[in-house]
Amino acid sequence: MRILVLHGVNLSMLGRRNPAHYGTESLADIDRSLAELGHELGVDVEPFQTNHEGEMVERIHRVLDEDVAAVVINAGAWTHDSHALADALELLHVPVVEVHLSNIHAREDFRRTSLLAPVCAGSICGFGVQSYLLGLRAAHGLARNSCA
Numbered sequence: 001m002r003i004l005v006l007h008g009v010n011l012s013m014l015g016r017r018n019p020a021h022y023g024t025e026s027l028a029d030i031d032r033s034l035a036e037l038g039h040e041l042g043v044d045v046e047p048f049q050t051n052h053e054g055e056m057v058e059r060i061h062r063v064l065d066e067d068v069a070a071v072v073i074n075a076g077a078w079t080h081d082s083h084a085l086a087d088a089l090e091l092l093h094v095p096v097v098e099v100h101l102s103n104i105h106a107r108e109d110f111r112r113t114s115l116l117a118p119v120c121a122g123s124i125c126g127f128g129v130q131s132y133l134l135g136l137r138a139a140h141g142l143a144r145n146s147c148a
Contacts, residue, residue: 001043001044001069001143001144002043002067002068003045003068003070003071003136004046004048004063005034005045005046005047005048005072005073006056006073006074007030007048007049007050007074007076008049008051008075008078008079009077011076012049012051014026014030014101015027022101023128030129030132033129034132034133034136041137053078053082056075056085057084057085060085060088061088061091063092064093068094069094069095070095070096070097071094071097071139072096072097072132072135072139073096079098079100079104080114080115081115082115082116085115085116089120090119095121095142097122097135097136097138097139098116098122099125099132100126101125101126101128101129101131102125121138
């Protein structure tokens with residue numbers, strides 16, 4: 001089973017950007033943790049990060065022609081303003097789980113609304129790196145159930 005993990009805008013700066021909200025671990029650290037958990041679950045985890053919205057949309061579109069069982073996405077700030085990403089995710093026929101390192105509901109008003117949530121199976125936020133790991137577990141479980 002293959003699960004795609006999408007990291008959006010500014011997530012390449014993790015470990016350097018506002019550690020109070022996002023922690024001190026780098027994106028490479030998060031990807032290593034995801035790979036380790038993926039190994040435990042028997043899942044191939046494919047990470048992808050971009051700061052270019054169109055590139056993210058194109059990566060989501062490619063899922064339609066690939067053997068991807070589920071998607072985990074932290075779109076960063078695009079969560080709150082990208083109808084393009086929401087439309088792209090809505091095309092998918094695999095489970096999509098939204099994750100955020102910080103609790104978006106306890107932050108600035110504009111961060112409290114996710115345009116992606118309505119097209120995702122569920123959302124996990126506020127647990128730091130654990131949000132990603134919980135998201136991977138959720139995506140794995142949803143994909144296994146949809147294949148059963």
